[in-house]
Amino acid sequence: MRLLILGGTEFVGRAVAEAALARGWDVTVFHRGRHEPPAGTRTLLGDRTAPDGLASLTSDLTSDLTSDEKPAWDMVVDTWSAAPSAVRDAARLLADRVDRYVYISSRSVYAWPPAAGLAEDGPLVEGSPDAGEVPYAEAKRGGELAAVDAFGAGRTLLVRAGLIIGPYENVGRLPWWLGRIARGGPVLAPGPRSLPLQYIDARDLAEWTLDAAEAGLSGPYNLVSPPGHTTTGELLDACVRVTGSDAELRWTDAETILAAGVEPWSDLPVWIPPGELYDAMHTADVSKALAAGLRCRPVEETVRGTWEWLESIGGAAPQRPDRPSVGLSPEREAPLLSD
Known part of the structure; x- marks a missing residue:
């Protein structure tokens, strides 16, 4: 599998990178160069908030990842939590270069107050894929919409994580x-x-996310440990x-x-x-993720x-x-x- 991570040098992104490398996957990390990427990854540098900051994603640096008419990557994992417009721009650029978009979202996208035992069909906050800096819940919802707008619901996996802890926090x-x-x-x-x-170890989030994306799952999933x-x-x-x-x-x-x-x-x-x-x-109700193979370590x-x-x-x-x-x-x- 060929994986592109937008980020990949800190906490959740790093956990995803290390899990993919352990599987023998080909991993590319796109980041700003502020932190050392995991050993074994290839690096594309850029700042997605800057003009032309995504240029390296379409440069000749990706030519060795392509063959025939295949997309450059099988999937992209995006952990972005600020302006949704940054997700919009990346997703639009990658729509014909990547098979599947995985957006690490949050259970904060549910309208307040979320009821006890809320599942993925609960009411959501308003959000826009074109928004700039907005509060966290609106940013994550806007990011979800941006990913779905560019890739379509069938090619987008929305990982609605709760409290995340573990190494690299x-x-x-x-x-x-x-x-x-x-x-x-x-x-x-x-x-x-x-x-x-309820919480999710970043390493368990990473393993489930890669399994789910490889299996072709799409749509939203609450991802925390069982009650x-x-x-x-x-x-x-x-x-x-x-x-x-x-x-x-x-x-x-x-x-x-x-x-x-x-x-x-x-x-x-x-x-x-x-x-x-x-x-x-x-x-949170996590029965959907459990049915899709979620395993949480002690x-x-x-x-x-x-x-x-x-x-x-x-x-x-x-x-x-x-x-x-x-x-x-x-x-x-x-x-x-x-x-």
């Missing part, structure tokens, strides 16, 4: 918990301990075991944490107390893989410049530990 959620627990001592642990969580795949307690316990820390998890009820002004999701990453936001993030493997990656780069995770940093400061945590 550059948003900081699981890395923050691992760093905090590695420091040891009492740790504020948000209850309830048994609260189920009850793990819990808050299991996630944080795994962080303690994997880091070898002497951390003591101090389980604290949600009411106490919220009363102290601590923000779910941002101050305490991953955690959301029961309620409307929790239903939106951690109760939480311990996700935590261990992320910790090993962090140790390999010196412990400090990279941070995406377009996302705010997350995590509770020691000064704000301390009063809740002393009560």
Whole structure:
């Protein structure tokens, strides 16, 4: 299989590249040159937001990928999450050079508030393939529409991911918990301990996406772990075991944490107390993806893989410049530990 990744040097794109290389696929990454691409890929440089920034996708550099009348690539994977017009331009350019377009979208495309157990047929936010910079949900929906407009519904796979964690995470959620627990001592642990969580390991997302695209699947798929795949307690316990820390998890009820002004999701990453936001993030219907072969590794493997990656780069995770940093400061945590 011949795969083109728009990106391919960070987090989800890198996971897709490494999974494809492990299968023996021919992998091309189109990126801006800010990060080293995975070894074994071929590189096309360009900035899709700049005038003529897509030129390398049609240059002679692709000539060795073509034969007879075949498209240059069997599929393209696009993780773009900013202006939908960038997806539009790339998709239009590639429509006769690629068999299938895979757009890594988000469950954020569902109209708020998404009901508990929402499947792929739920109501969606408005979006436009021609939009510039817009809020995240509209950007992802616009990206979906742009891909479908250029390739048609039958040649477009829309991967609506939920919370993504795992090695190479550059948003900081699981890395923050691992760093905090590695420091040891009492740790504020948000209850309830048994609260189920849904997420997808970037490596599992990559494997499913490549399988699905190779099988010719199209349309939208919610992609997170099944409900009850793990819990808050299991996630944080795994962080303690994997880091070898002497951390003591101090389980604290949600009411106490919220009363102290601590923000779910941002101050305490991953955690959301029961309620409307929790239903939106951690109760997705993923039966369609499961029927199409989704397999999710145990939480311990996700935590261990992320910790090993962090140790390999010196412990400090990279941070995406377009996302705010997350995590509770020691000064704000301390009063809740002393009560």
